[in-house]
Amino acid sequence: MVTNYQLKRVDFIFRNENDYEDVLSKTIARKPQELINELISSELKGRGGAGFPTGLKWKLSSESKADEKYVICNADEGEPGTFKDREILSKVPFKVLTAMAVCGHVIGAKRGFIYLRGEYKYLKPELEKAISEFAYYCKEIKFDFSIHIFMGSGAYICGEETALFESMEGKRGEPRNKPPYPTNSGYMNKPTVINNVETLAHTFTIFKYGAKRFYDLGVQYSRGSKLFSVSGDTPKPGIYELELGMSLADFVDEFGDGDTKAVQVGGASGFLVPRKKFDVTAIGYQGKLTGISLPTGGSMMLFNSSRSMYNVLDNYLEFFREESCGQCTPCRVGCQQLIKGIKAVKRGEKNAKYLDKLLRLTETMQLTAKCGLGQSVANSFSSIVENFREEMIY
Amino acid sequence: MTDMANKIKLSINGYPIEVNEGTTMLEAANEAGIIVPTLCHHKDLCVAGNCRVCVVEVSGQKRLSAACATPCEEGMEILTNSLKVRNSRKHIIELLLSEHNADCTKCYKNGNCELQKLASEYKIMTQDFIELAPLRKYSIDMYSPSIIKDDSKCIRCQRCVRTCAELQGVNALTVAHKGSEMKITTFFEKSMNAVVCTNCGQCVNHCPTGALVEKNYIEEVWEAIADPTKHVVVQTAPAVRVGLGEELGFEVGTRVTGKMVAALKRLGFDSVLDTDFTADLTIMEEGTELLTRLKKVLVDKDKSVQIPMATSCSPGWIKYIEHMYPEYLDNLSTCKSPQQMFGALVKTYYAKARNLDPERIVSVSVMPCTAKKFEANRPEMHDSGYRDVDYVLTTRELAIMIKQAGINFMKLEDANFDRIMGESTGAAVIFGATGGVMEAALRTAYELVTGREVPFENLNITPVRGMDGVREASVVIDHPLKAWAFLDGVELKCAVAHGLVNAKKVMDAIKKGEANYHFIEFMACPGGCLGGGGQPIPTNPEIRQKRAQAIYAEDAGMPIRKSHENPEVIKIYKDYLGEPLGEKSHHLLHTKYIPRNRY
Numbered sequence: 002m003v004t005n006y007q008l009k010r011v012d013f014i015f016r017n018e019n020d021y022e023d024v025l026s027k028t029i030a031r032k033p034q035e036l037i038n039e040l041i042s043s044e045l046k047g048r049g050g051a052g053f054p055t056g057l058k059w060k061l062s063s064e065s066k067a068d069e070k071y072v073i074c075n076a077d078e079g080e081p082g083t084f085k086d087r088e089i090l091s092k093v094p095f096k097v098l099t100a101m102a103v104c105g106h107v108i109g110a111k112r113g114f115i116y117l118r119g120e121y122k123y124l125k126p127e128l129e130k131a132i133s134e135f136a137y138y139c140k141e142i143k144f145d146f147s148i149h150i151f152m153g154s155g156a157y158i159c160g161e162e163t164a165l166f167e168s169m170e171g172k173r174g175e176p177r178n179k180p181p182y183p184t185n186s187g188y189m190n191k192p193t194v195i196n197n198v199e200t201l202a203h204t205f206t207i208f209k210y211g212a213k214r215f216y217d218l219g220v221q222y223s224r225g226s227k228l229f230s231v232s233g234d235t236p237k238p239g240i241y242e243l244e245l246g247m248s249l250a251d252f253v254d255e256f257g258d259g260d261t262k263a264v265q266v267g268g269a270s271g272f273l274v275p276r277k278k279f280d281v282t283a284i285g286y287q288g289k290l291t292g293i294s295l296p297t298g299g300s301m302m303l304f305n306s307s308r309s310m311y312n313v314l315d316n317y318l319e320f321f322r323e324e325s326c327g328q329c330t331p332c333r334v335g336c337q338q339l340i341k342g343i344k345a346v347k348r349g350e351k352n353a354k355y356l357d358k359l360l361r362l363t364e365t366m367q368l369t370a371k372c373g374l375g376q377s378v379a380n381s382f383s384s385i386v387e388n389f390r391e392e393m394i395y
Numbered sequence: 396m397t398d399m400a401n402k403i404k405l406s407i408n409g410y411p412i413e414v415n416e417g418t419t420m421l422e423a424a425n426e427a428g429i430i431v432p433t434l435c436h437h438k439d440l441c442v443a444g445n446c447r448v449c450v451v452e453v454s455g456q457k458r459l460s461a462a463c464a465t466p467c468e469e470g471m472e473i474l475t476n477s478l479k480v481r482n483s484r485k486h487i488i489e490l491l492l493s494e495h496n497a498d499c500t501k502c503y504k505n506g507n508c509e510l511q512k513l514a515s516e517y518k519i520m521t522q523d524f525i526e527l528a529p530l531r532k533y534s535i536d537m538y539s540p541s542i543i544k545d546d547s548k549c550i551r552c553q554r555c556v557r558t559c560a561e562l563q564g565v566n567a568l569t570v571a572h573k574g575s576e577m578k579i580t581t582f583f584e585k586s587m588n589a590v591v592c593t594n595c596g597q598c599v600n601h602c603p604t605g606a607l608v609e610k611n612y613i614e615e616v617w618e619a620i621a622d623p624t625k626h627v628v629v630q631t632a633p634a635v636r637v638g639l640g641e642e643l644g645f646e647v648g649t650r651v652t653g654k655m656v657a658a659l660k661r662l663g664f665d666s667v668l669d670t671d672f673t674a675d676l677t678i679m680e681e682g683t684e685l686l687t688r689l690k691k692v693l694v695d696k697d698k699s700v701q702i703p704m705a706t707s708c709s710p711g712w713i714k715y716i717e718h719m720y721p722e723y724l725d726n727l728s729t730c731k732s733p734q735q736m737f738g739a740l741v742k743t744y745y746a747k748a749r750n751l752d753p754e755r756i757v758s759v760s761v762m763p764c765t766a767k768k769f770e771a772n773r774p775e776m777h778d779s780g781y782r783d784v785d786y787v788l789t790t791r792e793l794a795i796m797i798k799q800a801g802i803n804f805m806k807l808e809d810a811n812f813d814r815i816m817g818e819s820t821g822a823a824v825i826f827g828a829t830g831g832v833m834e835a836a837l838r839t840a841y842e843l844v845t846g847r848e849v850p851f852e853n854l855n856i857t858p859v860r861g862m863d864g865v866r867e868a869s870v871v872i873d874h875p876l877k878a879w880a881f882l883d884g885v886e887l888k889c890a891v892a893h894g895l896v897n898a899k900k901v902m903d904a905i906k907k908g909e910a911n912y913h914f915i916e917f918m919a920c921p922g923g924c925l926g927g928g929g930q931p932i933p934t935n936p937e938i939r940q941k942r943a944q945a946i947y948a949e950d951a952g953m954p955i956r957k958s959h960e961n962p963e964v965i966k967i968y969k970d971y972l973g974e975p976l977g978e979k980s981h982h983l984l985h986t987k988y989i990p991r992n993r994y
Contacts, residue, residue, distance in 0.1 A: 156573065158573070173570055178442065178444040178461065178464035178465070180465070180466065321574075322574050322575050323573070323574045323575070323576075324573070324574060325573065325574040325575070325577075326573050326574070326577070327551065327570075327572070327573050327574050327575070327576070327577025328443075328445040328551070328553070328570075328577070329444075329445045329446070329447050330445070330446055330447050330448075330487050330490050330491055330550075330551075331447055331486075331487060331490065333494075333551065333574065333575065333577060334490035334491065334493060334494045334527070335490060336574070336575065337494070337527055337575045338490065338493065338524050338525060338527075341525045341527070342524075342525065345525060358523060361482075361486070362486060362490075362524075365482070365483045365486040365487065367458070368450070368457075368458055368459045368479065368483050369447045369450045369458075369459050369461075369483050369486075369487060370447070371444060371445065371447065371461070376458070
């Protein structure tokens with residue numbers, strides 16, 4: 002059994018702190034190396050879902066030599082069931098702006114961009130106001146860092162960091178080959194730190210209160226707190242900041258409607274956990290937690306027994322079929338085969354064994370797709386088909 | 396350079412290998428003698444890494460890597476044929492086939508399709524996946540006189556897109572939509588003949604499947620040959636003789652001029668003639684035009700005359716400048732291309748000399764080019780009173796006809812071109828290589844002006860040869876003949892550009908006033924005609940190099956190597972045309988250009 006951790010609510014991100022000027026000037030007075038060490042010791046991992054150690058990312062970029070570097074805040078929040086970043090940007094934008102500026106100080110960048118999801122256009126006026134106020138303060142303390150908004154145009158794939166760079170460069174939003182990684186060659190082929198909105202907000206907390214306050218939350222390999230976007234069959238949908246490492250059983254106790262059949266952790270590209278595995282599943286990054294540990298960008302979708310898992314899967318696959326950029330074979334054609342395949346099985350045009358062929362196909366997609374989108378289709382597909390096979394057939 | 400690069404050690408399939416830092420896994424495998432299959436990869440183009448056929452396993456890594464796009468690292472153990480790799484690769488080929496209109500027996504590219512070859516290698520015998528191609532409405536764009544685009548056969552490797560952007564800078568083809576709807580298309584999905592497309596056919600030459608092919612006129616030509624009332628004349632471009640062999644079993648770079656002529660005769664053409672003849676004629680006209688322009692600019696100070704003068708042999712380049720730099724159309728030589736000069740003369744001069752009714756003549760050309768199909772179709776190309784060139788075949792189409800006719804090409808005895816309009820010089824044959832028109836023109840123009848041969852050893856003007864995208868050369872005119880005294884001491888500045896992306900560089904320099912050339916040779920295709928869109932597939936940098944060597948060898952072996960010494964050229968001016976730029980020349984051999992839209 003996983004854990005004795007109870008569900009612990011935390012209040013860091015949205016805590017109203019009107020002291021960004023103070024935090025900024027104090028932090029940029031410190032040496033970059035010191036700040037990197039602080040971040041590394043906090044063990045903060047990327048909150049967009051992939052969980053790359055943030056301190057290491059900043060360190061690698063700071064070590065890259067280039068005439069220009071960039072800081073990009075990834076606000077292309079497109080994962081189905083995730084809606085936390087827009088809340089951060091509208092409630093506590095200064096935390097994000099401050100964190101970007103600190104990052105600029107650490108890696109040696111003079112310019113930062115917020116890549117704002119197309120559908121979040123309504124946030125733009127307020128955000129611009131904040132940016133100009135922030136710019137005014139930077140000027141006052143003679144700190145050379147400017148922040149600009151770049152509007153996305155509604156493609157899910159542009160949340161993938163290298164597709165995002167392509168999009169910003171005016172090209173078609175298609176992921177690049179990796180390596181090189183953004184820390185060496187990102188936007189305009191210059192070293193770039195690209196962080197999720199929430200990740201940046203957490204660095205504000207860390208720089209203000211010290212790494213220890215953050216590190217003390219959570220469990221080994223999954224330190225700190227995280228925002229969760231809770232939706233689906235729940236009496237209290239919304240955004241909650243919770244400590245990492247909780248068991249899914251505790252989560253469902255708190256948020257379920259008493260009839261929770263399964264929880265989709267991490268949105269369409271995440272995993273579906275059926276009721277029988279709630280006890281053995283912890284929410285955190287892959288590590289040595291006993292049982293299964295699932296990373297998440299924060300999307301938690303609860304399904305009760307009235308839901309057909311076939312429909313859920315069909316919906317996810319339809320999403321991927323449309324949102325794949327289409328450049329690489331496994332993702333473009335694979336998604337079409339998966340959706341046509343489960344339909345054919347449902348209609349009886351293919352026998353149940355065809356599901357196994359499709360499962361093997363998702364393995365190939367995971368192994369060979371160019372970017373995280375194609376690679377992660379396997380997650381929801383295999384976890385739904387394996388756990389709810391009968392719903393796929395009958 | 397390469398010696399200085401850091402070496403890294405790794406192993407491929409258990410065999411140790413040392414490579415330069417930055418070497419991709421694909422290159423390393425090739426160095427180790429291991430073939431990794433590819434589809435989206437092409438040596439002419441930047442790496443895409445999107446077909447994923449080339450995936451390989453790196454020990455210790457969970458995911459597979461695209462060999463074409465991933466650099467080697469010290470100590471890597473790469474496996475190119477593990478079970479994991481094989482299963483994945485097979486899956487990917489199956490996926491591509493499921494989306495592909497795999498009706499191979501009815502496909503023009505049957506037998507020369509990279510996807511078909513892969514499917515055959517991996518023995519994809521059953522189609523387990525659901526066939527997606529029949530479920531979609533695909534359009535076949537047949538409106539262009541040069542290129543047919545069949546989306547049902549497209550595997551979205553984007554080679555054509557990269558070709559059109561990187562080699563040609565035209566961007567006629569691009570990617571639209573996403574996900575399952577993603578496709579390769581044109582501006583507003585219009586047909587290929589309605590957009591800024593130069594018809595160069597480089598996309599056709601780079602397409603791994605049958606999605607982009609030339610519009611073929613094979614049946615039309617067979618019908619004409621079979622029609623006893625028709626006199627069917629064929630002309631062959633210089634670059635065809637160094638490419639055709641590749642389609643018919645010879646090594647790359649083999650010259651097959653004599654065998655090609657013999658095969659054309661066996662196919663049943665009534666007369667097998669040589670575009671090289673009109674290439675020599677082009678030099679006479681174009682060289683004279685250049686000198687006349689120089690006189691008007693330097694002596695008469697005629698503001699209406701434009702220099703630099705640009706060559707006009709390449710119809711891809713012509714359409715490009717008409718679209719992209721219409722304000723510079725007056726800089727183009729008014730000379731028709733050798734193909735069209737030939738066409739106009741066949742139905743006039745040739746018809747008269749052979750006492751034939753021009754209406755009965757069917758004029759066929761064999762070209763390394765798909766843009767020539769468009770050129771022959773231009774409404775102004777009717778100066779003989781008829782359509783000057785009736786059908787244009789590519790090198791590939793000729794090879795198909797030779798195979799259809801059951802001719803054992805390798806065993807053919809060499810034959811000679813027929814007369815008249817079959818005689819040519821070394822200056823004409825080098826038209827097939829980038830820099831060739833420039834070299835031929837200089838050989839003649841210098842001699843016309845000074846009475847002496849160009850001051851280069853063996854007439855080989857090496858500065859204009861080679862494969863650099865833009866090359867410059869200059870010749871100082873020393874002690875000219877009296878009539879050309881105004882050119883004394885003038886440094887004639889020339890440039891050569893091939894591949895439209897390089898043409899763009901030169902044109903932009905001119906536009907900015909940064910270039911002060913007198914004469915520029917432009918060729919639409921990389922390497923010139925020998926790398927044309929109608930040449931055998933594959934064409935890549937090494938192949939172009941070998942074809943170029945063959946071209947220059949052909950030139951070196953010719954008894955006459957200067958256009959103005961071609962006896963048939965001398966004769967046609969004496970008997971028919973009068974003089975270069977004369978009235979008859981003006982009517983038959985020169986043309987005008989049309990400004991076109993940029994979108």
